[in-house]
Amino acid sequence: MIKCKICGYKVKYRLIEHIIKIHNMNINDYKKKYGEVVSEEYKIKVSDKSKEMWKNPEYREKTLKSKEWIYSDEKLNKRRIESIKNYYKNGGKTWNDGLTKYDNDSLKSIGEKNKINLTGRRKEDYDYLDKHSKLMKSLWDKSKMKEKWEDIQNNEELKKKWKFKISKTMSNKIINGEINTMSSFNCGWYENGYGKFWYSSGLEKDAMLLFDKLKIVWRNSRLKISYKDKENNSHYYIPDFNIKINNIETIIEMKGFDWDGLTNIKSTEASKLFNYKLFYSIKELKKYLKYEINKNKIN
Numbered sequence: 001m002i003k004c005k006i007c008g009y010k011v012k013y014r015l016i017e018h019i020i021k022i023h024n025m026n027i028n029d030y031k032k033k034y035g036e037v038v039s040e041e042y043k044i045k046v047s048d049k050s051k052e053m054w055k056n057p058e059y060r061e062k063t064l065k066s067k068e069w070i071y072s073d074e075k076l077n078k079r080r081i082e083s084i085k086n087y088y089k090n091g092g093k094t095w096n097d098g099l100t101k102y103d104n105d106s107l108k109s110i111g112e113k114n115k116i117n118l119t120g121r122r123k124e125d126y127d128y129l130d131k132h133s134k135l136m137k138s139l140w141d142k143s144k145m146k147e148k149w150e151d152i153q154n155n156e157e158l159k160k161k162w163k164f165k166i167s168k169t170m171s172n173k174i175i176n177g178e179i180n181t182m183s184s185f186n187c188g189w190y191e192n193g194y195g196k197f198w199y200s201s202g203l204e205k206d207a208m209l210l211f212d213k214l215k216i217v218w219r220n221s222r223l224k225i226s227y228k229d230k231e232n233n234s235h236y237y238i239p240d241f242n243i244k245i246n247n248i249e250t251i252i253e254m255k256g257f258d259w260d261g262l263t264n265i266k267s268t269e270a271s272k273l274f275n276y277k278l279f280y281s282i283k284e285l286k287k288y289l290k291y292e293i294n295k296n297k298i299n
Helices: 016-023 027-034 040-055 057-072 074-089 105-118 127-142 144-153 156-175 202-213 263-273 282-298
Strands: 188-192 195-199 217-220 225-228 234-237 241-245 248-254 276-279
Touching (some): 040 057, 195 202, 248 282, 276 282
Antiparallel strands (some): 188 195
8 A cells, every 4th residue: 555645545556646636746746755656566566567578588579679679760769869859858857857766765676676687697698688789789880979989089189178078067967956976985865954965975974964063054065166187188176065154155175085186186276266175074174163163253
């Protein structure tokens, strides 16, 4: 059974129709606010049915052929691409937009199942993986993207422009909250009375906790600072936090270590434009914050 978090209505399998018809609400909006729209029984039922169907060699072959046809038929592929472009152009979003495995059980479950199912699989051992690999390779070999990629790799000037364009695009997406910076460090969402904030390391999370403890006005930084690496390639850098103490704004960057060797370059460029501070530990940050808070009282 699954229960509607809005009105308490219970159903055995799906709330989808109920949410749309009774509450006139978008399914993705409901998921973001309340969670699941289908019961565990329904997931198991669908999963078991899908497994049964894939055991059938005829169904599997037919499905793989249909996928091959979809991606190899030029006219159909063009219509499909245009349809997808128009969908997103008109404000369409994916079902998991804004969700991560850290705050959505479905994504977490999908990730865990995929990890189990795919670990150890090689195309040499599975015909369908081998076919899919060959299909994707043939599509890549015929694509204009391959020609463009080769042109970029053989031209240093084009390569610089391409890297800069990617850096600019990714920076904008991070600033606009369209993507999260995932890493091997401790990462997730931190919530307080003012909102929901992403941290990509334990050090950033500790800084957030300290800001709130000291009642400092703060937010994730939305600044985009341009800099050049050691090879003179242009990139963008987004610091961690904007804080305000005694009406003075400061940009705060937390670093566990200088993993890319570019920390000094980024800090130099940021310091030219803003009141910028770099800290390698919470102890350093705490000492600085307390000094700034008390400085005004002393004066």
